[in-house]
Amino acid sequence: MNQTAMTTYLDFEAPIKELNEQIEKLRQSSEKTGVDMSKAIRDLEKAVRDKTREIYSSLDPWQRVQVSRHPERPYTLHYINTLTGGVWQELHGDRNVKDDKAMVGGFGVMNGRTVMFIGQQKGINTKMRQYRNFGMANPEGYRKALRLMKLAEKFNKPVVTFIDTPGAFPGLEAEERGQGEAIARNLFEMMKLRVPVICIIIGEGASGGALGIGIGDKVLMLENTWYSVISPESCSSILWRSWDQKITAANALKLTAEDMHRNKLVDGIIREPHGGAHAAPDEAAELVRKEILKHLDKLGAIEPEERIRQRIRKFCSMGVVVE
Amino acid sequence: MSWFKRIKQGVTTKSKEKKEIPEGLWYKCPECKNVMTSDEHAANYWVCSKCEFHDRIGSAEYFSLLFDEGSEEVAAGLTSGDPLTFVDTKAYTDRIRNTISKTGLEDAIRVGYGRMEGIPVVIACMDFAFIGGSMGSVVGEKFARGADKAIKENCAFICISKSGGARMMEAGFSLMQMAKTSAKLTQLADHQLPYISILTDPTTGGVTASFAMLGDLNIAEPKALIGFAGPRVVKETIGKDLPEGFQSAEFVLEKGFLDYIVNRKEMKKTVAQSLRMFLPEEHPEVREGEQS
Ligand SMILES: [Zn+2]
Numbered sequence: 001m002n003q004t005a006m007t008t009y010l011d012f013e014a015p016i017k018e019l020n021e022q023i024e025k026l027r028q029s030s031e032k033t034g035v036d037m038s039k040a041i042r043d044l045e046k047a048v049r050d051k052t053r054e055i056y057s058s059l060d061p062w063q064r065v066q067v068s069r070h071p072e073r074p075y076t077l078h079y080i081n082t083l084t085g086g087v088w089q090e091l092h093g094d095r096n097v098k099d100d101k102a103m104v105g106g107f108g109v110m111n112g113r114t115v116m117f118i119g120q121q122k123g124i125n126t127k128m129r130q131y132r133n134f135g136m137a138n139p140e141g142y143r144k145a146l147r148l149m150k151l152a153e154k155f156n157k158p159v160v161t162f163i164d165t166p167g168a169f170p171g172l173e174a175e176e177r178g179q180g181e182a183i184a185r186n187l188f189e190m191m192k193l194r195v196p197v198i199c200i201i202i203g204e205g206a207s208g209g210a211l212g213i214g215i216g217d218k219v220l221m222l223e224n225t226w227y228s229v230i231s232p233e234s235c236s237s238i239l240w241r242s243w244d245q246k247i248t249a250a251n252a253l254k255l256t257a258e259d260m261h262r263n264k265l266v267d268g269i270i271r272e273p274h275g276g277a278h279a280a281p282d283e284a285a286e287l288v289r290k291e292i293l294k295h296l297d298k299l300g301a302i303e304p305e306e307r308i309r310q311r312i313r314k315f316c317s318m319g320v321v322v323e
Numbered sequence: 324m325s326w327f328k329r330i331k332q333g334v335t336t337k338s339k340e341k342k343e344i345p346e347g348l349w350y351k352c353p354e355c356k357n358v359m360t361s362d363e364h365a366a367n368y369w370v371c372s373k374c375e376f377h378d379r380i381g382s383a384e385y386f387s388l389l390f391d392e393g394s395e396e397v398a399a400g401l402t403s404g405d406p407l408t409f410v411d412t413k414a415y416t417d418r419i420r421n422t423i424s425k426t427g428l429e430d431a432i433r434v435g436y437g438r439m440e441g442i443p444v445v446i447a448c449m450d451f452a453f454i455g456g457s458m459g460s461v462v463g464e465k466f467a468r469g470a471d472k473a474i475k476e477n478c479a480f481i482c483i484s485k486s487g488g489a490r491m492m493e494a495g496f497s498l499m500q501m502a503k504t505s506a507k508l509t510q511l512a513d514h515q516l517p518y519i520s521i522l523t524d525p526t527t528g529g530v531t532a533s534f535a536m537l538g539d540l541n542i543a544e545p546k547a548l549i550g551f552a553g554p555r556v557v558k559e560t561i562g563k564d565l566p567e568g569f570q571s572a573e574f575v576l577e578k579g580f581l582d583y584i585v586n587r588k589e590m591k592k593t594v595a596q597s598l599r600m601f602l603p604e605e606h607p608e609v610r611e612g613e614q615s
Contacts, residue, residue, distance in 0.1 A: 168532075170552030170560050175570060178580045180531035180551035187505035188537055207489070208501060208532040208551070215502055229489040229498040229529070239411040239491060253494040254407045263406060265495045312506045316467060318499040319460030320404035 010066045012055060019048045052275040059224065061259075062250040065232060067224040067276045068203045074281035075135075076104060076119030076162040079202065082285035083292070084108035088117065091151075094143035097177060102133040102169070103141030103213075105148040107157065111293060116152035118145045118213060119162030122203070135204075136169035139182035142212045146186050149193055158196040158296055161213040166231065168209030183212040190215035191312055196299035198292055200270065201225045201257075202277075217311050218295045221257035222284070223272040227265075228255035265318060352376050368587045377544050377587055379524060382433040382448035385483050389446060389591050394437030397445065398468035402429050403461050409492040418454070418492070426452045430461035431486065434469040436476065440595035442602070443478040445469050449485040449530075458529055459490030463500030466534065470507040479517040479598050484535040487553075488528020501533035508537050517601040519594060522549050522572070522581070540582045540597055543572035544590075550575075 009017040023044045030037040059067065067073070080088055088108025092099040105118035120137060123129030137145075145161070152159050168179055190197060190213075199216035205227030221227060230238075235253060236245035254260070257269040270291050277284035299307060350364040351357070357373040364371075368388055369378040386394055402419065409415040423429065431453040436445050447469040449456045466482065473480035489497040511518050520538030522531075524547035531551050535541075543549060550557070550570040558565055568574050572584050585593045 168551065170556045172557055172561050172565070172569070175550050175552060175557060176578050178536070178578065181536040181580050183532040183551070184501075184505065184534070184536040187502055187533055188509060191502075191506050191509045207498060208529055211498060211501055212532075215505075227498075228494045230491055230494075235491055252407070252409055252411065253491075255494065260495055263495060265499055312509065315499065315502040315506045318503055319463050319496055320406040320493075321460050321464050322402045322404050323400060 008071050010063070010070065012059075012063050012066075015051050016048055016055065019044055019051060023048070049274070052279070056224075056275055060247075060251070061226070061253075061256050062232065062247045064224045064256050065204075065226050065250055067278075068226050070276065070278045072278040073203055074277050074284055075124070076117075076121045076164060076202065078281055079162055079285050079288060080104075080106075080108055080117045080119075082282055083110045083117075083289050091148060092144075094140040094147055096143060097140040100133075100138050100141030100144055101131055102135055102137040102165075103145055105145060107152075110289065113296070114155075114157045115292075115296075116148055116157050116159045117162070118148055118159065119202070120165040120209075120213070122164060133169060135165045136167055137165065137209065137212075138169050138171070138174045139177040139179050142168075142179075142182040142186050145213050146189055149190065149197075153193050153195050156195060158198070158299070159193065159216075160292055161197070161199045161216065163199060163201045163205050163210045163214055163227075164203035165206055165209045166204050167206040168212065183208045186212045187215055191315070192308060194304040194308065196296060196307065197311075198295050198299075200288060200291075201227050201266075202288075204231075206231055215311070215315070217299050217307055218268065219266045220268045220270050220291060220295075221260060221266050222270050222277060222288075223257055224276050225257060226250075226255040227257075227260050228253045267314075350378075370587050375545060375586065377524065377546065379451055379485070381428075381450045381452055382435075382483075385448045386433075386435050386437075386446065388587070389439050389481075389594075390435060390437040391439060391441065392437065394435030394446070397434040397436050397472045398465045399433075400429070401461050401464055403459055403493070405492075406460070406496055407492070407494055409494070411492070415492040422453055426450070428453045430465070431456045431458070431490075432462045432465045434465050434472070436472055436478075439481075439591060439598075442595055442598050443476055444481055444598070445473040445476070445478060446481045446483065448483040451485045451487075451525075454490065455488075456484075456486035456530075457488060457490035457497070458486060458500050459493040459497050460500065462490075463503045466500075466504045467507045470511050473511060473516055474514050477514070477516070479519065479601070480511055481519045481521065481594065482534060482538075483521045483523060484526040484530050485523045486526055486528065486530040486535075488530060498529070501529045504534040505537065508534060517598060519597065521590070521594070522575075523547050525549070527551065527553050536580065538582075539601070541580060542594065542597075543575065543581050543584050544587055545572060545584055547572040549581075 026037045089106045091106040104121045120135045121132050122135035123132040197216040199214045199219045201221040232246040232250035235249040260266045273280035273283040348361045350361050352371040354376040355374040369380045405416045428450050432449045434447045517539050520535050520541050522543040526535050526549050575581050
């Protein structure tokens, strides 16, 4: 019962919600009357699975944006904890201004190897969302991330970043402390990191704030995430001068994993469990683990200079011009 | 030995002749309302002679005031594709076509190779007139080819930024130009070639968060608006008015992100002096400058 009460349904999940409510009703009446309804309940549960599969197999871009922001979606710390089985140490601070709670990171042991994990972290409830500044890092978050990457480079450990941000924080102090410079510096320095770098968009990949930890040998997107230069809402408000065109904007921006992969702007897509990562967070983490291990093996076999050359060549080839 | 020579000589106009100049050839400063002829204004580098207000100018003007003599255009003939078949209130292809015919520009950046006080340089310069100086694939590609040219000629690379940020109609492609331009700068750095970033009014968004902030020297024109988030967005975020001078070049200098601010009238001389100090001492152009 608690489980059902906690679940957040997105608008297009209404049929699933309805079925789950029917199940709940049957359970309650079964409890009250003592009549065995387990067969009917099992049928309905199968219907839920089928419906979920059906809905999730054909999500449109705006629906994927909604899934990427689902309040129960696993965030960076869930992935780090699951992948390392808790064998990791969070490292704090940019050694300059402060510790940015919207950006977390530290060494962890995954399948016997040490990896530097870094990512934006959103809060899991109202209080934590504020604490994490909704996953919007300040300049010190980007500088902390870079410090940790350099630490990984020094000890020859690969870097895995988890991207999940509605954008770099557009605040007054962020501007004072050089938000633009902090992101730019990361782009420049990440290009030259001598260790393998894998970047995974696990939720929202909004603009420079996402790219600021997004320069990797392999950039992968989970199936129900988005990555673009602007959110559909902001795009709508700027280009259509209204907030009502977010669905049109979501379509126009070609921001889904499939579109970004087709346009060769990311290197791969990681499938999510049926019903999205939030339906089975641990399973989602295992799918991510498989991908990370596969790519770390391949990347580890390449000499650092060559890996850097390939990384730079990849980003330099992005763009479409008419000559 | 033309390092001190101006491209455009100052034009002096006697006050009694002013009456005969037809309407439209006058420039009225938006800051102090000072009125001068357009010729006087241009001869003063499009800077108000009274209050030093720096009017926005384009790549043609910057090239004319920075290069000694003409320059060779680099990566000419590149125009925007439409990889996403983007349509908002109008089709992106139409928007591009209209902007090209309206401005006579190919896109929001042009690149030239020439000499500045005798020093060979590649200068990339953005044009705000072209969809707000927004960065799409053409900006990234021309910037990249400019850096390649500098590497080939073993010379300095200068970029004059003037941009509202990303080209939304190229979405993901636009975003990745931040990565691409930064990648190119690592190659320039590998060759130990100087990269000078000149930030002019306005420089915001993805351009600030990539190549504009990555100069060996970051230089700005007076009072230029420089930031990552635009002032309107910051104001909405904090829910109150912004302090006076917020995100001005002077503010950004004070916060530690610029090396210096230079009046446009002094830009060529000052940047050339910086470059001479960067260049190896046996470099012939250094001698040339010193002796002159
Ligand atoms: Zn004035």
